[in-house]
Amino acid sequence: MFSRIGQIIFDHEAVLEASDFKMGIEIEMNRVDKRGHLSREPYPAAVGDQAQNPWLTNDFLSTMSEIVTPAADNATDAMHYLYSINTALRTALAPGEYLWPMSMPPILPDDPHDLPIAATTPEKREYFDHWLERHRPSEGTPQGAHINLSINQNVIKLLSQELALSEKAVKNHLYKTLAQGFIRYRWVITYLFGASPVAEANFYGPDQQPFDHPVRSIRQSHRYGLGNDFIADYTSVETYARKIQEAVDAGELLKPTDYHGSVRFKGADEMKDLAIEGAKYLELRMLDLDPTSSIGIRTGTIRPIRLLAGYFLMSPAINDRDVNDVLKRADQMNGEVAEEMPTERTQYYEEARAFIERLQQFVNQIQAGPEYQEILYDFEYRINHPETTPSGRLVEKLHNGSLVDYAMRKAIKYQEGAQQALKPFHGFEENNGNLSADLLAKELFGGSWRVNYHE
Template sequence: MNQPCTLSSAIVPTWVNASQLDGMLRGIERESLRMQSNGFLSQKNHPKALGSALTHPHITTDYSEALMEFITTPHNTIAAALNELSDIHQVVHQQLEDGEKLWPLSMPCMLDDNEENIKLAQYGTSNIGRFKTLYRHGLGVRYGRRMQTISGVHYNLSFPDQLFATLQQHEKNEELKQLSLQDYRSHRYFALIRNFIRMTPLVMYLLGASPSVCRCFLTGRNHHLQPLVKGTLYLPEATALRMGRLGYQNSAQKQLGIYYNDLHDYLDGLQKAVHTPYPAFTDLGLNDEAGEPIQINDHVLQIENEYYSLVRPKQVPQAGETPSQALKNRGVGYVELRAVDVNPYSAIGIDETTAGFLESLALYCLLRESPDLWSDEQDQIDQNQTEVVNRGRAADAQIKEGHLTVSFQDWAQQHLSEIHTCAATLDQMDGTSLYQDAVYVMQQRLNDVENTLSAQVIKDTLQHGGTWNFGSVMAQQHVDCYDQHQLSAERQQYFEHLAQTSLQKQWQLEQENDTSFEQYLAQYR
């Protein structure tokens, strides 16, 4: 197993400066359930006035028809990304009917006893639309539909090529110096990914906001939670139950042997999973008794997107490309940081503080030494994550690295001090203190567990008498925020135009079905 890296006293080399970071881009994806006025999951269809969930670039659905996903374009500043996300929320809020609101927590609102009432996302009658719905049906068959009602925030981040060029010039390894810029960029992004995986316990402690769940989420499941207040279960020192075994899990994926040490090996592992049958999924069958398909295939992964990870290498696919083909053809273009709970205290699920911290952390993960990450170390990281998910706020929480066991507090403090130096470099880009301020807030959360989001959620859940009451109060506060957010006439027109054109695109796709869905699916299988 790799020994823990000793932290360099100069994590930011003297030859890396703010000018090389100019051109960083970030985009945000936020998920949120639509909730009825009585607190239960919405049974309504995706609002048609918002356009087509299949073809709209900013407003779509994830697993269920009620699980909305809001996607910003890439932006040069954090403020611009958050502002666009606010615009999207305002547009959606305008179109919600019958008292529906956006649920503000990662763990779902009220679910009734019948899983079938969690309606699958619908994308129309085109083959690609039906394929997307079938994929979701397969997820429900494999893992249960309740698991698919969990919401998160994905933070997409890219560094400019001039930074990678500078890093490559200062490499001591001649082989790395000889790589094309595209291959070197992929090499460094994979180093970032490995270190981010190592840092996920820190993310879960600092940003975790799911220490409790509505009892209805665990209907029919064995669990290790305790009652907090009527209708709510929790663990006293938990941080992010969404990221633990109650969250999105795939036991089949544990056996895949997909590692983030090399782009080509990663892609080979992913392709193997997409093409390898898994006995438990074979036993479920491909079709029901009436001959209707219930899952795309019986493989470990139906499609690449089913591979669940806390961070993903990404490249924007061109027409007809799968995510893997895009990566193979043009290398890693950006990373998707996925270990982030929805912040219930923000009307848009994320704030400037979280964004500033994540970017500081990402730069730290990029610049820090990053040895290969194999299964023995991954097993240890999994243990560390479980420790922090379930009892990260405990005074005696521990982290294992190699043969060492250290207190979580000491481990986190060591890294947070180094992350601060990266924040200082990022602040030099435009002469602000945004990044250092963000790390300062995280330091306060580390100094006193009562400052963490997870501790605040427990306190407020108790104060309001349960998850549903707390969530409803926050949802109403957020409505007030949306009402106050002013959308310019130009932006309003922009979203109205997108809604219309997305519906037209869906209609065109439905007219272009030149094969039956049965043939389309058979070709894929």
């Protein structure tokens, strides 16, 4: 059933635009040596300065490369940005250096104090020093894929006119609805795309009990996933911003980015500004890296995410009075699904089938193309055959409880593929890699792939 907003979108034949999100992608990958240990090589000089290159930086570890694409007009362009920047990074690596394709980290040092903590700026080092006072060092080492979604401006204008509301009010409502939907059904995404069944050597601390079986996603689990005790309030964008700022002021969070929720409202550096200006895009943080893709995420994952976003956008938001209870229950479900044996049927099998049926009704209502029917067939098959999920398939690749051999075969294969590029990208060597989005597009593609970028 469409919400009032969904009906307006449908009646004005704007369904296609409502599903055509502007998109940016962020991928974290560790640099490793041939044994599957963290690399001891410095940040690759050929990709500029890690403190100045906005498209290739690092995260918690100096070996943890983070690829950030510009906001592209569509998913296809975002994926081509990602592929091209990923190739640029690979061709800049030192001999014998590779990109680790898994979400759970490679083999870590015996002594956690030997982890190469990133210190690109004094401010970043100070933040991580404070963070380490509250967390295990290895807790910051898992990696993932983040997707940034921005709603089509034409849809916002249409709804603003039809509902006689400001564009800010419309955007905040839409992003709130999207956030609630993705958090509410995060457990489905964890089931379908979870890909971190085991941890490698030295991830667990001496006082921690490892899982006694492979799971769907250690990275998304309650026991070992990155997070904190603070729980955001998604009743509204304003409430979200206020609660996070209060947590920072009370010392519960070090700063707003210390909130590692699966969904974050974005659009302003300061929480007080987010409350005033409103959300401009949504950051989805619940996807594990997919080791079957050289870039960490498959086009076959992006399309389902767009389908889910379109469905949530045109469906009713949760009643304000029920938001916290519903999302608390959803978080519990996600934790349980994340820790299930990946080759066994989920305990929420019936709920998963019911959700897929609702998606099928939605696809039929909007008369989406055959590619979306194929997505749902694939979803249904994975629900009925859990061994075909990413984590289910990875279980088959385990050797003595480890995925190092499998991961390194993939890493070497992807590295060899990148090194065969006829025209390696050298544009990051100038200006320390600090290129504008327009110049990046021109330098990266040079006519071989046309992207439409608008500031």
